[in-house]
Amino acid sequence: DIQMTQSPSSLSASVGDRVTITCRASQDIHTYLAWFQQKPGRAPKALMFAASSLQPGVPSKFSGSGSGTDFTLTITSLQPEDFASYFCQQYYNLPLTFGGGTKVEV
Amino acid sequence: EVQLVESGGDVVQPGGSLRLSCAAAGFTFDDYGMHWVRQAPGKGLEWVSGISWNTNSIVYADSVKGRFTISRDNAKSALYLEMNTLRTEDTALYYCVKDRRNSVHDGLDVWGQGTKVTVSS
Numbered sequence: 001d002i003q004m005t006q007s008p009s010s011l012s013a014s015v016g017d018r019v020t021i022t023c024r025a026s027q028d029i030h031t032y033l034a035w036f037q038q039k040p041g042r043a044p045k046a047l048m049f050a051a052s053s054l055q056p057g058v059p060s061k062f063s064g065s066g067s068g069t070d071f072t073l074t075i076t077s078l079q080p081e082d083f084a085s086y087f088c089q090q091y092y093n094l095p096l097t098f099g100g101g102t103k104v105e106v
Numbered sequence: 107e108v109q110l111v112e113s114g115g116d117v118v119q120p121g122g123s124l125r126l127s128c129a130a131a132g133f134t135f136d137d138y139g140m141h142w143v144r145q146a147p148g149k150g151l152e153w154v155s156g157i158s159w160n161t162n163s164i165v166y167a168d169s170v171k172g173r174f175t176i177s178r179d180n181a182k183s184a185l186y187l188e189m190n191t192l193r194t195e196d197t198a199l200y201y202c203v204k205d206r207r208n209s210v211h212d213g214l215d216v217w218g219q220g221t222k223v224t225v226s227s
Binding site for chain 2 (some may be wrong): 032036042043045049096100103
């Protein structure tokens with residue numbers, strides 16, 4: 001199975017900050033990577049697919065980059081509604097696997 | 107608007123069985139692969155099973171293989187998960203999730219709100 005490792009597991013930020021979350025795959029997954037946002041008590045929401053493509057309706061303050069084994073999610077100008085947990089997920093191989101998550105908090 | 111509504115979650119004893127359902131609306135159900143993903147309390151996300159649009163591809167996580175069965179009824183726009191020989195470690199919120207395309211490995215997009223399964227004596 002492909003292991004997905006996210007860092008950091010949590011980070012403190014302020015409104016207006018720019019934050020970057022890293023996701024590393026245990027083997028080359030090309031750009032078969034998705035990012036999700038999850039707020040407490042809510043279902044995950046898809047943000048990005050193919051490492052850098054925004055899902056419809058997702059604001060452009062979210063951006064993704066990377067290929068192979070190393071990927072990043074960047075959120076610019078953090079707003080109160082962006083404080084949440086973020087997960088990466090690979091879909092290069094089955095089983096689909098997720099990173100452990102990064103909690104972005106105040 | 108795409109909607110996925112899960113049901114069937116309950117409290118069940120170890121060794122018991124349960125059937126989860128997912129009602130889909132707002133998209134052409136039989137054009138897309140579908141998945142079940144679970145999240146144990148306070149834990150991360152674990153993919154459980156996926157099924158392609160035409161059921162030709164059905165896949166399971168090793169942790170549930172031989173115990174869980176995924177199926178779909180395209181005429182009813184419904185997805186199911188038959189869960190047998192349940193273990194305490196199966197306790198989780200189970201999400202029904204739509205694939206981006208008709209297979210089982212093109213990425214996940216829309217998620218339902220989940221249905222809670224508790225396995226406890």
